[in-house]
Amino acid sequence: MGKLNVTLCGIEMDNPVIPASGTFGYGYEFAELYDINCLGTFSFKGTTKEPRYGNPLPRIAECKAGLINAIGLQNPGIDRVISEELPKLKEVFSKPVMANVGGFSVEEYVELCARLDREEQVGWLEVNISCPNVKAGGKSYGMTPEDAAEVTAAVKAVTTKPCIMKLTPNVTDIVSIAKACEDAGADGVSLINTLYGMRIDLKTGRPVIANRMGGYSGPAAFPIALRMVYQVRSAVKIPIVGIGGVSSAEDVVEMMYAGATAVGVGAANCIDPFASKKIIEDLPRVMEKYGIDSLESIIGGAQ
Amino acid sequence: MKQEILTVKSNDALTKSVYRLRLEGDLSSFTRPGQFCNIALPGFYLRRPISVCDIEDGVLTLLYKVVGHGTEAMADMMPGTKLDVLCGLGNGYDTEKSGPAPLLLGGGVGIPPLYGLAKALIAEGKQVRAILGFNTAEEIFWADEFRALGADVTVTTADGSAGVKGFVTDAMPDEYTYFYTCGPIPMLRAVYAKTVTSGQFSFEARMGCGFGACMGCSMKTADGGYKRVCREGPVFEKEEIVWES
Incomplete structure (x- = not known):
């Protein structure tokens, strides 16, 4: 059997599959269904300083191939994540977890990262810089190289664990953002976050989502994400977590050829709770079919 | 919750727009009235959450209303069709x-x-x-x-x-x-x-996953927190409810 293991920012993973933040909660809904230790790791629900309910309902809209969400970072807040969620997770997941943080100011990112950096269960910090910067009228930190670099440098200054910056695709040039993160000290980048989208209900003539717009994810994002991973790989040296529309073991392999060291699975978890497990179990078959002995050996192979 | 393959036994109209769908298979994960199932439909990305009407003699009865493209497609399902269904979802009535x-x-x-x-x-x-x-x-x-x-x-x-x-x-x-x-x-x-x-x-809600992962259907509750319609709901006690305008 081929070798599935990869090393992401110095931490070895049994396989490259990472359920993406926001599609896997804090893990234990899935742990009721199967042993989630089969995962490479997973990125837990985006955590903010204060507890957040998020946006008004409805905040989900179906699309031909995927869905739009405007959850708005619902989460119990950092205090309860550390005091309640992580201990619960420990009972069902023994691997290092990826801690996803969202912030509305540089200070918030810094505090969250510094606190989660001290948690033994946390392997990596995934810093979602697609959140709106409240001080800049809601423009996200991931939209300019300067803002992305500012957050990166600030969180790197207070952490010891690898910081992976999660990038929004809703920009003119994602490569310049990735390079700015690398130059500011990021240990890795993950891309892509969701694509801005919307749906309108023909019965009412109004947007389906109460917040009007949301983030599209699903299989139609895959070729876009793949292209962005490919472009970023050619421009930066730090590892990439490739995310976007991945729904099969073939997609994982394709994403790795484009340049991803590890691969996020997002929307697929929402339509099949076993999706990530099935993808991992199918990887050896796909590797054998295409004559791949080791996944690590194909990273960026299409460059 | 369990993921099951259920077989359509019958699917017929009760009124102009309400249909009765009867499904056979392993229904052991349903424990209370008021729970729901989430049905994967070929050609549609998200599943369709439908509340359980009855379970009797190994047959799950669902009554659904044709309101959109998904339920229109459901109305055309023929006996013998196999469906991927998440069973035993939600808390149900006490x-x-x-x-x-x-x-x-x-x-x-x-x-x-x-x-x-x-x-x-x-x-x-x-x-x-x-x-x-x-x-x-x-x-x-x-x-x-x-x-x-x-x-x-x-x-x-x-x-x-x-x-x-x-x-x-x-x-x-x-x-x-x-x-x-x-x-x-x-x-x-x-x-x-x-x-x-x-x-x-x-309660009814537009759901993403239907099993608590995506937070798409969370409702605010009277204690200042929130509960997921799909997971801690769909049944809420009167005292928990906050009506949003």
Whole structure:
């Protein structure tokens, strides 16, 4: 059997599959269904300083191939994540977890990262810089190289664990953002976050989502994400977590050829709770079919 | 929750837009009336969450209304079709709190989960009174099935073409020990305002996953927190509910 293991920012993973933040909660809904230790790791629900309910309902809209969400970072807040969620997770997941943080100011990112950096269960910090910067009228930190670099440098200054910056695709040039993160000290980048989208209900003539717009994810994002991973790989040296529309073991392999060291699975978890497990179990078959002995050996192979 | 492959036994129209779908397979993950299942439909990305009407002799009965493309496709499903279904979702109704004479208030496609509940309450020896609300006489379904269980049934229609003219809240008795309800939001709000005992409300929501992962359907609760309609719900106690304007 081929070798599935990869090393992401110095931490070895049994396989490259990472359920993406926001599609896997804090893990234990899935742990009721199967042993989630089969995962490479997973990125837990985006955590903010204060507890957040998020946006008004409805905040989900179906699309031909995927869905739009405007959850708005619902989460119990950092205090309860550390005091309640992580201990619960420990009972069902023994691997290092990826801690996803969202912030509305540089200070918030810094505090969250510094606190989660001290948690033994946390392997990596995934810093979602697609959140709106409240001080800049809601423009996200991931939209300019300067803002992305500012957050990166600030969180790197207070952490010891690898910081992976999660990038929004809703920009003119994602490569310049990735390079700015690398130059500011990021240990890795993950891309892509969701694509801005919307749906309108023909019965009412109004947007389906109460917040009007949301983030599209699903299989139609895959070729876009793949292209962005490919472009970023050619421009930066730090590892990439490739995310976007991945729904099969073939997609994982394709994403790795484009340049991803590890691969996020997002929307697929929402339509099949076993999706990530099935993808991992199918990887050896796909590797054998295409004559791949080791996944690590194909990273960026299409460059 | 379990992921099961269920087989369509029958799928037929009860009214112009309400259908009865009967599915066979392993139904062991359903434990309470008021739970739901989430059905994967070929050609549609998200599953369709449908509340359980009844489980009897290894057959799951769902009553659904054709409201969009997904349910239109469901209406065309032929017997023998195999479906990928997440079973045993949600908390369901708690029958222990009912007292001896519970009142059930259902509106339109909110009626189906109350049927399984009525059956469970009657099996526990309780006197069930059900008020079933419809828009008009030709939309009435399942009232006879409630009567066959031994429930005392009152039908209301908004246009007065059958039963009591008006809404379910216009036909409420003075005395009951507890209530259970499911239906459109305006009806639930009216029930909330007019009921004098505690009770349980079943909610509908646009869901992403249906099993608690995506947080797409969270509702604020009276304690200042939130609960997921799909996971901690769809049934909420009256005291937990916060109505958003």
